Amino acid sequence: MKRADVEELFRRLRELDPKPTTELEYDTPFQLLIAVILSAQATDVGVNKATRKLYPKAGTPQAILKLGEDGLKRYINTIGLFNAKAKNVIATCRILIEQHDGEVPRDRAALEALPGVGRKTANVVLNTAFGEPTIAVDTHIFRVSNRTGLAPGKTVHAVEQKLLKVVPKEFMQDAHHWLILHGRYVCKARKPDCPHCVLADLCRFKSKTKADA
Known part of the structure; x- marks a missing residue:
């Protein structure tokens, strides 16, 4: 994915959810x-x-x-x-x-x-x-990174290392949560919701789903 497309991808995700966070509940x-x-x-x-x-x-x-x-x-x-x-x-x-x-x-x-x-x-x-700019690659991030072409890799470690290189600094802190939430609710494993995906025109996924008739 071109750098300009990467920046646009994260701009769109940030616009949808300016302050993403984990869905796990905790106080400390x-x-x-x-x-x-x-x-x-x-x-x-x-x-x-x-x-x-x-x-x-x-x-x-x-x-x-x-x-x-x-x-x-x-x-x-x-x-x-x-x-x-x-x-x-x-x-x-x-x-x-x-x-x-x-x-x-x-x-x-x-x-x-x-x-x-x-x-x-x-x-x-x-x-x-602790606010460290790290990215924990789970199944959602692994899937989104490979499907979109953002950071393709055969292992979670390979994807993590690529993400650390390609994600612009201004988006690094929240990239982890944006990608997880996108994979969980839009770029789902069995049937990604491509017709309603804000990243569809940037995405390299060849088997995009079509809107239901």
């Missing part, structure tokens, strides 16, 4: 971290339903650690892979307390050292909680 960097850990292979809606009950009772690493693994499971058992996630969350809370004074570190290496936290989760926390 810690709550965002836990929500993102829980969101792996789960929907934001499902995670929010669980954390709305969990956080008023246990919204800090100390409080969740006090719940224990079995106590935590009672709050998150509607989320996929909840057994493994409960184990990771408890271990993460313990490390945060013992090594980081109960605070979420603003450091990629320290974040990725936490159980259940990979590069994508670390990027989400760095971008959303």
